[in-house]
Amino acid sequence: MSAEESKSVTRRQFLETTTAATLGALAESQPASAASEPASGMKYRRLGRTNLKISEIGLGCASGLRSHQLGPELFNKYREELPAITNKLLDLGGNFVATSASYHDTEEILGRALKGRRKEAFIFTATGKRDAAAVIADCERSLKRFQTDVIDGYFGHGGFSDGFREAAQKLKKQGKIRFIGMSCHIPDQHRIRVEAGDVDFIFQPYNYMNLAKWTEETDEVSTEDLFKLCKQKDVGVMVIKPMTGHFVPNWAKKTDDPKVAAMIKKLKVFGKQNLYQAFLMWVLKNPNVSCAIVGMGTTQDVVENCAAVEQKFTLLHERLLEQYASLATKDYCRMCETCVSACPAGVRIPDILRFRMYHQNYGHERDARELYAALPSHQQATACQECHQCEQVCPARLAIARKLKIAHELLA
Template sequence: MRYRVLGRTGLQVSVIGFGGIPIQRVSAAEAGLIVHKALDLGINFFDTARGYTDSEAKLGSVLRQRRNEAIIATKSMARTAGDMASDIRTSLKAMGVEYIDLYQMHNIKHKAALEKVLSPGGALDALQQAKEAGLIGHIGVTGHIKEFLLEILRIPEIETVQFPFNPVESNGVRELLDLSGQTETGVIIMKPLAGGAFSNAGLALRFVLEHPVSTVIPGMDSLKQLEENVKAGLDPLPLSAQERRALDEESGRLGTVFCRRCEYCRPCRQGIDIPSVFLLDGYYRRYNLQEWARERYHGLKATADQCVGCSECEERCPYNLPIREMLAEASGRLA
C-alpha cells in the first residue's frame, strides 16, 4: 500500500481508505472480518459518521483493538457547540476509543451553515475545545458544492476537506486541488466510484489517484471489494491509453443520467431537496441500503411525489437531466 501525507495534519494515510457507509448492511461479525483484513492489507484510514447508524460501532469494535494501526475519521451534522460536543462524546463511546484522529463538520453546503458553525457558540468552538482536551486530533469539513468549498479552504482552523471526485464528477476539482496545495489542506475523496456506478473500480480509483489527493475512500462491505480496491493502492502506474478510453466510454454513458449534486436545480417551489432524493435513491439502488434510504427519505421535508412538474429545475440543470422523470422513478422506489 502506498501512503501520502494528509496535508498539514502530518498524518501518513493509505491512498486507499475505508468508506464507512456500506458496512451498515453487513453483520457485526462480517464487518469485523472486513475491517481486520483492511488493516492487514495496509489500509490505515477509516472514515465514518454519526449519521451512518451502526457504522461507528462496527468499525470501532476492531479499530480499538488495533488502535495504533488506524487513523480514525468521523463527522457530525451538528451546527452548534452543544450539539457538536454531544456528538463527539457519542462517537467516542460508540467506537470505544479515547481519541479520534479527525473530526469533520459534515456536509457544509451553504453560507448560512458555514456562518453558524463559525459563529460564537458554533460547532467549530466545540471542535477546538475537544482538540485542546485531547479528544480529537484534527478538524475537517465535508461537502459536495465545490464552489463553496473554496471559501472553506481559506479558513485556517480547517485542516482537511472531503468532497466527491470521480471521472464523471470532476468540475471545479482542479481549482480545489490547487488551493488545497497552497493552504496545505489534506484532501479526502469520497464517492470515487460515483456511488458504485463504475463497473471497473480499479480504473476509477487509479484515475483519482493520478491527482494530488491524500486518500480515496470507497465504501466496502465485502472482502472481494476490499481486495479489488486495495490493488489500486499498490499500482503506481498511470492509466494506459486503452484504460483511459474504457473509463471515458463508461463516463459518457453515466453522464446522461447521473446527478452530480451540483444543486443548480435548487430551490424547488415545492421544497423538494432534489439532490438529496437522488443521493438516497443511489444508496437504495447501488448500496443495497433500502431501509436506511427509505427512512431518511421519509424524513425529508418534502418528498419526490410532491413534484408538480413545473420543469424549472430541468431548465437550471447544467447536465440537462430529465429530473421530473428521475424524481418519479425515485419516488416509486423510496415511497
C-alpha cells in the first residue's frame, strides 16, 4: 500500500469496513485470517540464472515517489516509516528490497535501515539514465547512498538501452553490481531484451486483473507468454503492482456508490479473507514468478503480506477477487501505456487517468489538479480529437475519450 492511501483510507480501515465494522460479527465457521499473526514461514524461490534465493515477498519503494507528489506531510510520513518497514520485513524472513535512484532519497533511507543487516538483504536498484556515462555516475551514487560495495541487481528503470547495457556490463566486471535487469510495463519491451540475452531478471506488472476475462484481449496472453519465455531463458521474474497498483481501498471507500455498497455487502460471505493477501496469493500461484514486490506503508502491511505466503489459495479467495474485479475492471487503467503511441494527438492518457484516480479515489483534489496543470496543454485532455484509436488498443477496452472528458472537468 502506498503512503498516500493512508490519508484517505488505510488498508486496515478498508478491511475493517468490509468485515467486522460493516458486516457485524463473523460466523465462527469462517476461516481465520493470519493477518494479525506474525509470519514465521517465509518461502523462497530461485531468481532465474542469478541463482539468488529470494523471499516470495519483497519491498518496493514506488510509494516514496507517489507520496512526494502528494505533498511533504505524506512524503515525510512515508520516509519516517520506511526503516521500520524494512526491518520488519527482514525480521519476518523477507530478503529483497528494490527501489530506484529516482525515488527520492529512498536509497539513503534503505542504506541506513540496512546498516548492520546488509547481509540479510538483496539490494536491487535502478537508473532511468540511458547514456553509459550517466548510468555509471548514477550507480556510483547509488552505491554510496546504500553504503555498500556491491548492488545485487542493477536495472534499467522503465526501459533498457545500449548505453545502459554497456555501462552495466562494465560495472559488473568491476564487481560493483552482480546482475543486470530491467523494469517496464510493456511485456513486448521485456521480450526483446530477454530474447537478446541482455537481462538476468525483469520487473513486470502482473495481477489478477491481467486475466483475459478482465482485459478482454491482450494482457494475459502477452504477460504469460513473456513469463514462459523467461522460464525458458532462465531469466528471473519479479512482479510489480501485484495488488493492481494500489487501486483497491481507495475505490472501495466510496461507500455511497451503489456498486461499492453492493460489493461490501457481497464481501460479507468472505468474512476475514483478506483481499490484499488474495491478490498476492494469486500472483504467487504462478510458478514462473519469483517474487511479488509490494509497496508497504506500515509494519502491519508487512505482517499481512508476509502471512500470505503461508496460506493456501482457495475458492473463496478466487471469488473475492472475482467480485472485486467485476466491479472495478471498467474503471481500472493498467498504466500499461499501450495507448500512448496510438494517440495521434499525443495526449498523456495514463498520466491523466492517474491524476483522475488521485482526485476521485484518493481524495487528493488539490494535488491532482496541480499535477494536471503541470502537463503541457498539448498533452492535456483538451487535445483529444475523439478519434477513439486509443480505445482500440487498450487491453482493458476502457472508454478513454469519455474518461478524459470527466478527468478534465475534475482537474482543470
